[in-house]
Amino acid sequence: MRGSSWTRAGALAAPLAASLLLAGWSHAAAAACQSRSGKALRPLVELYTAEGCNQCPAADAWLSASARRQPRISWLAFHVDYWDAVGWVDRYAAAAHGQRQQYRLQSLGRQALVTPQVIVGRDAPVDWRGAALAQLLAESSRQVAPATLAMSASAQAGGRMRVDMQARLDGDRIAGPALLWLALYEDGLETAVAAGENAGRMLRHDRVVRKLAGPWKLESPAWNGYAVLELPGDLQARRAGLVLFAESPDDGRGLQSLELSLARCAEATAP
Numbered sequence: 391m392r393g394s395s396w397t398r399a400g401a402l403a404a405p406l407a408a409s410l411l412l413a414g415w416s417h418a419a420a421a422a423c424q425s426r427s428g429k430a431l432r433p434l435v436e437l438y439t440a441e442g443c444n445q446c447p448a449a450d451a452w453l454s455a456s457a458r459r460q461p462r463i464s465w466l467a468f469h470v471d472y473w474d475a476v477g478w479v480d481r482y483a484a485a486a487h488g489q490r491q492q493y494r495l496q497s498l499g500r501q502a503l504v505t506p507q508v509i510v511g512r513d514a515p516v517d518w519r520g521a522a523l524a525q526l527l528a529e530s531s532r533q534v535a536p537a538t539l540a541m542s543a544s545a546q547a548g549g550r551m552r553v554d555m556q557a558r559l560d561g562d563r564i565a566g567p568a569l570l571w572l573a574l575y576e577d578g579l580e581t582a583v584a585a586g587e588n589a590g591r592m593l594r595h596d597r598v599v600r601k602l603a604g605p606w607k608l609e610s611p612a613w614n615g616y617a618v619l620e621l622p623g624d625l626q627a628r629r630a631g632l633v634l635f636a637e638s639p640d641d642g643r644g645l646q647s648l649e650l651s652l653a654r655c656a657e658a659t660a661p
Contacts (some may be wrong), residue, residue: 423655424542427648431535433527434464434635434647437597438491438507438517441480444587449529449641452518454596457577463527463595464633464647466573470505480588482579482598490602497642511637511644530644536563537636537645541572543655549619555634557613559645568636568645571604572617577629600625608636627652 437453439446450467457465468487469480492503498514508516508523510531516523540556557570577596583589603617635647 419501423544423650423652424540425648425650426540426633427535427538427646429534431530431531431533431644432462432464432647432649433510434466434538434637434644435527436491436494436509437465437467438470438487438505440466440470440473440483440505441503441581441583441588441593442478442586446506447588447591447593449508449518450593450595451452454594457597460527462531464635464649465497465577466599466633467595467597468602469595472503473505473586476586478583478588481581482595482600484599484602486602487599494642497640509642512641514642528661535646536560536564537568539570539634539636539646539648541632541634541648541650543632543650543652546618548620550618552616552618553632553634554616555656557636559608559611560634561611564638564645567639568608569605569639570608570613570634571606572635573599573603573635574619574621574625574634575631575633576600576625577631578626587633600630607639627655629653 419621439450440608453467454467462477468490469482469484470488470491471480471483471485472488474480491507494509495501495503495514498512500514502515503557510516510523510526513526516526536559538558542550542554546552553572554571557568559568575597579595579598581593583591600622601619606613606615631649631651633647633649637643637644638645
């Protein structure tokens with residue numbers, strides 16, 4: 391991993407796990423595997439959830455429907471591992487997800503670490519069942535983003551994927567440094583839960599964070615870097631994607647987010 395500046399936690403973007411299921415990728419697919427943000431802010435909605443929580447399936451279903459209905463917003467579901475000791479181990483949970491939830495709440499002066507919980511920028515927790523969230527997202531989407539992001543993905547030897555990233559900060563709209571994160575998500579996941587509060591249920595998930603890399607600390611107006619990822623062996627690339635997002639280190643205010651569907655990369659190589 392290389393960049394103009396990165397923090398201790400940036401080491402998370404080092405090689406992570408197994409293989410990328412993008413058989414047939416070619417260099418010609420690179421043109422389809424890139425994305426750049428526009429001027430308008432693309433809000434990021436974070437859902438903290440767990441398969442062991444009996445109130446979470448409703449929130450998972452809400453996120454799935456919302457992601458289909460509002461594709462111009464970035465949606466991510468972070469499965470936390472602090473439910474794993476309550477009868478069911480969530481295979482999508484990671485300690486880093488709970489740590490991010492705690493960090494986000496502390497930066498906002500909040501204490502309640504619960505699931506399901508929705509965080510949007512400086513707003514936490516947000517009532518995902520009410521009308522206030524829709525208004526918040528609409529207002530956020532009308533703002534001019536303080537940051538511009540770009541990324542591209544390319545296949546590497548050994549079943550790896552390289553993600554090149556660029557970030558530009560608008561000094562007139564943001565006074566201090568920013569943090570940059572990269573998330574790999576997957577849609578269409580199912581789990582037959584055999585124990586715990588959801589025993590006997592078939593749970594369905596979308597926008598599940600499979601890997602979280604970062605943060606990189608951006609201390610200058612322009613930043614370039616890349617990460618080389620070894621992805622989960624069971625990842626289905628045609629239903630996966632990347633979300634690159636920048637936020638304020640002070641209060642988590644969203645500066646910009648950007649999405650890249652890996653299905654586009656796979657389609658570029660289809661006969």
